[in-house]
Amino acid sequence: QKEVEQNSGPLSVPEGAIASLNCTYSDRVSQSFFWYRQYSGKSPELIMSIYSNGDKEDGRFTAQLNKASQYVSLLIRDSQPSDSATYLCAVNAGRRALTFGSGTRLQVQP
Amino acid sequence: KAGVTQTPRYLIKTRGQQVTLSCSPISGHRSVSWYQQTPGQGLQFLFEYFSETQRNKGNFPGRFSGRQFSNSRSEMNVSTLELGDSALYLCASSLTADYGYTFGSGTRLTVV
Numbered sequence: 001q002k003e004v005e006q007n008s009g010p011l012s013v014p015e016g017a018i019a020s021l022n023c024t025y026s027d028r029v030s031q032s033f034f035w036y037r038q039y040s041g042k043s044p045e046l047i048m049s050i051y052s053n054g055d056k057e058d059g060r061f062t063a064q065l066n067k068a069s070q071y072v073s074l075l076i077r078d079s080q081p082s083d084s085a086t087y088l089c090a091v092n093a094g095r096r097a098l099t100f101g102s103g104t105r106l107q108v109q110p
Numbered sequence: 111k112a113g114v115t116q117t118p119r120y121l122i123k124t125r126g127q128q129v130t131l132s133c134s135p136i137s138g139h140r141s142v143s144w145y146q147q148t149p150g151q152g153l154q155f156l157f158e159y160f161s162e163t164q165r166n167k168g169n170f171p172g173r174f175s176g177r178q179f180s181n182s183r184s185e186m187n188v189s190t191l192e193l194g195d196s197a198l199y200l201c202a203s204s205l206t207a208d209y210g211y212t213f214g215s216g217t218r219l220t221v222v
Contacts, residue, residue, distance in 0.1 A: 043213040097166045102152035
């Protein structure tokens, strides 16, 4: 079992819709959770961090964390074609380095 | 504030050669991590340094090594290059891993 799992996609949504990206992790002591966006040919860019159960909103992005279910998600409201990218989930468990999922490719159709 | 700087941006090397990649973290960041990214394997963790000490190491052969200097700048070295080492090598810095990482633009290594 991979430590951080994501559906590779592609996830295709129409412009203006809500995109829902999911991630599960295996290490129960995980403490910090991050979402990165990576455009093709570019390096990952941190877009959201979440540390406690519940929702955290930042603009059109909402991160959701459920530690009991070992599940973290990212919602993108009013999706735009410029949101088309690969979204990487990353998890930090104590003093270990960040562990990344393999990413979900999102395509927003105009 | 300057971001994470990686040099060089592109490299072409021949099998059997060695290569050194450089990373300058964001000012004040003492943690530097290195990742290898390939289309098939995603982001694979290489190693993490904090205040000149290697704190974590990924599952890579001993041909991959790194170090961190007193000014937090870091280098990674790959010896006896293999074709499979062709990848994007990413450096990331942070205050601590709890705050997430900021990535550099990466070094794209091609081994021929």
